Amino acid sequence: MSGATEVTDESSRRAESNPHAAAVRKLADAMLRTAVWPAVVTVLVSAVVGAFWVGTQGLVGALIGGAVASASSLLTLWLMRATADSHPMFVMVAALGGYIGKMVVLFVVVTLLRVFTAVHVPAVAITILATVLVWAFAEVYAFRKTKIPTIALANDS
Amino acid sequence: MSNIVLAQAAESAANINPGLAAIGYGVGAIGPGVGVGLIWAAVINGTARQPEAQGQLMGIAWISFVLVEVLALIGLVIYFIASAA
Numbered sequence: 479m480s481g482a483t484e485v486t487d488e489s490s491r492r493a494e495s496n497p498h499a500a501a502v503r504k505l506a507d508a509m510l511r512t513a514v515w516p517a518v519v520t521v522l523v524s525a526v527v528g529a530f531w532v533g534t535q536g537l538v539g540a541l542i543g544g545a546v547a548s549a550s551s552l553l554t555l556w557l558m559r560a561t562a563d564s565h566p567m568f569v570m571v572a573a574l575g576g577y578i579g580k581m582v583v584l585f586v587v588v589t590l591l592r593v594f595t596a597v598h599v600p601a602v603a604i605t606i607l608a609t610v611l612v613w614a615f616a617e618v619y620a621f622r623k624t625k626i627p628t629i630a631l632a633n634d635s
Numbered sequence: 636m637s638n639i640v641l642a643q644a645a646e647s648a649a650n651i652n653p654g655l656a657a658i659g660y661g662v663g664a665i666g667p668g669v670g671v672g673l674i675w676a677a678v679i680n681g682t683a684r685q686p687e688a689q690g691q692l693m694g695i696a697w698i699s700f701v702l703v704e705v706l707a708l709i710g711l712v713i714y715f716i717a718s719a720a
Contacts, residue, residue, distance in 0.1 A: 498689040606711075606712050
């Protein structure tokens with residue numbers, strides 16, 4: 479138990495003392511702050527359009543599509559924060575693992591969604607597409623607006 | 636007679652559509668997978684050459700990762716629409 483606490487303390491201390499990790503976390507926070515509200519608006523607009531377009535099926539489809547797309551984008555941001563303090567080689571493993579896991583899970587989810595008649599397939603698809611694109615554009619905007627310094631550490635010669 | 640043959644052809648084409656869509660999605664996911672690998676390979680190289688730029692490189696890599704991932708998600712959505720048709 480105390481060992482786990484020591485590990486947590488050690489990792490948090492390393493995170494605080496690593497300016498590279500702080501820069502990545504700052505970027506992740508900026509991306510989340512910039513993207514979350516446009517994504518919520520997109521999902522709501524899609525839900526309203528879906529409800530008017532095909533009724534309850536469209537509404538449910540748009541909400542499910544928005545949830546799937548938002549979860550996908552949030553997973554990337556979580557991965558970014560979780561691996562901020564890691565070596566780039568491990569980050570590559572985590573990013574590729576996250577990509578594969580996400581693709582497999584989304585493939586299973588959208589394949590299963592076709593079985594349910596309670597959702598309108600085009601509403602789900604268009605909402606996923608719109609939400610993912612809005613997340614991506616907002617994240618690029620946040621990236622352009624966030625200043626990341628070049629850091630020369632004291633122990634780097 | 637020719638009408639019956641055409642109807643059968645149309646039905647068989649509709650039956651293989653979900654399978655073709657799944658194959659298309661699988662092929663489409665290869666490109667982003669290669670892209671993600673190249674992005675992080677570049678970050679590892681860049682960090683090894685210039686450790687002080689790690690924060691900048693990681694930021695650029697993550698935003699590139701997001702954009703590459705969007706390509707795969709677009710492929711997924713197209714699979715979803717095509718397999719339902």
